[in-house]
Amino acid sequence: DTEVTQTPKHLVMGMTNKKSLKCEQHMGHRAMYWYKQKAKKPPELMFVYSYEKLSINESVPSRFSPECPNSSLLNLHLHALQPEDSALYLCASSQSGGNQPQHFGDGTRLSIL
Amino acid sequence: KNEVEQSPQNLTAQEGEFITINCSYSVGISALHWLQQHPGGGIVSLFMLSSGKKKHGRLIATINIQEKHSSLHITASHPRDSAVYICAVRSIEDSNYQLIWGAGTKLIIKP
Numbered sequence: 001d002t003e004v005t006q007t008p009k010h011l012v013m014g015m016t017n018k019k020s021l022k023c024e025q026h027m028g029h030r031a032m033y034w035y036k037q038k039a040k041k042p043p044e045l046m047f048v049y050s051y052e053k054l055s056i057n058e059s060v061p062s063r064f065s066p067e068c069p070n071s072s073l074l075n076l077h078l079h080a081l082q083p084e085d086s087a088l089y090l091c092a093s094s095q096s097g098g099n100q101p102q103h104f105g106d107g108t109r110l111s112i113l
Numbered sequence: 114k115n116e117v118e119q120s121p122q123n124l125t126a127q128e129g130e131f132i133t134i135n136c137s138y139s140v141g142i143s144a145l146h147w148l149q150q151h152p153g154g155g156i157v158s159l160f161m162l163s164s165g166k167k168k169h170g171r172l173i174a175t176i177n178i179q180e181k182h183s184s185l186h187i188t189a190s191h192p193r194d195s196a197v198y199i200c201a202v203r204s205i206e207d208s209n210y211q212l213i214w215g216a217g218t219k220l221i222i223k224p
Contacts (some may be wrong), residue, residue, distance in 0.1 A: 020118060031210065042214035043156070056210055088154050097162065099144040099203060102212075106155035 001025055006091050006105035014113050021093030021108045023074040031055075032074040034066060035090040041088055050076060050096070078091065081112045090105060116140050119215040120198050129224055134218045137183065143203050146212065147174050147185050150197045159185070159198075177214040190222045210214030 013019050023032065031050045035043035048056035057066075063085075065077040067074055069084045088107045094100040095104040116185070148161045154216055160167050160174040162183065166175045167174050171190075176183040187194055202223040207213075 033210070037119075040217075041219060042201075045211060048210045050210070053160065090154070090156065092156075099157040099163070101146065101161045103158065104148075104156035109154065 004091055004093055004105035006108050008090075008108055009106065010109050010111075012111045012113060013081065015083075017075070017081075018079045020078065020092075021071070021089055021110075022038050022077075023105055024072055025093045025103070026072055026095065027103065028071075028095075029093035029103070031072060031100075032068065033092040033094075034074065034076050035082050035092065037088040037090055037107070047076075048110040051073045078110075079108075081110045086110055086112045114129050114206075115216070116213050117200055117215040119198075121218060121219050122216065122221045123221075125221045125223065126190055128191060130190050130222075131221075132194070132220065134185045134198050134200075134220070136183045136185070136215055137181060137199075138183075138202050138213070140202065140213065141205045142178075142181075143205050144205075145176055145183050147183070148201060149201045150199060150217070152196075156199075183207055187220075192224050193220045195221050196199045 007022045007060040033048050034046040038045040045058050046060045047066040052068045063080050067075040088109050090107045092106045094102045124159045145162045149157045162176045171188045173186040197217040197219050199217045201212040
């Protein structure tokens with residue numbers, strides 16, 4: 001069992017839908033990450049929150065909107081997605097920035113119709 | 114040329130064989146990570162190295178900073194070791210959060 005919990009595990013949505021991906025960790029980690037991973041490719045960093053503040057936004061389209069309500073939770077709000085956004089979305093956390101190992105969730109497999 | 118290169122891309126072996134996966138990088142690093150990803154998707158961090166050697170169970174990771182090279186070894190391999198193994202480095206030039214990822218090595222262990 002992973003210590004980073006992501007829900008839902010699978011999500012199918014239309015291009016006009018609004019949905020949210022959720023990530024939760026209770027390890028006291030202060031950095032949380034969203035990654036996007038296409039098939040047979042390494043993960044691509046999307047966002048980083050450090051101490052509940054957005055630290056990095058890797059030029060991600062505005063149809064992806066991250067939110068960090070508290071130190072344990074990280075959401076990714078989705079709106080008006082495109083078929084090319086279909087991918088595995090991984091959440092990770094680490095104690096802080098710097099040289100700390102990242103702990104990953106099992107991911108949400110997202111399909112856009 | 115990718116900043117992190119792994120070899121081989123694919124590896125199929127018989128149960129019990131000794132496995133070696135290699136990672137070479139071209140940037141100055143503060144740490145190197147080895148991670149495992151099973152077909153279901155979840156990623157597990159296996160090792161974080163900045164020098165020397167680490168061992169956990171049947172897994173051994175080594176790094177040679179001068180040669181900019183790391184290896185991941187699996188002893189007495191088992192079908193449950195079948196997964197994609199990914200090398201990722203933290204460049205000393207980049208922010209504290211960025212990792213530069215290798216393309217991964219897909220390992221299949223046959224019973």
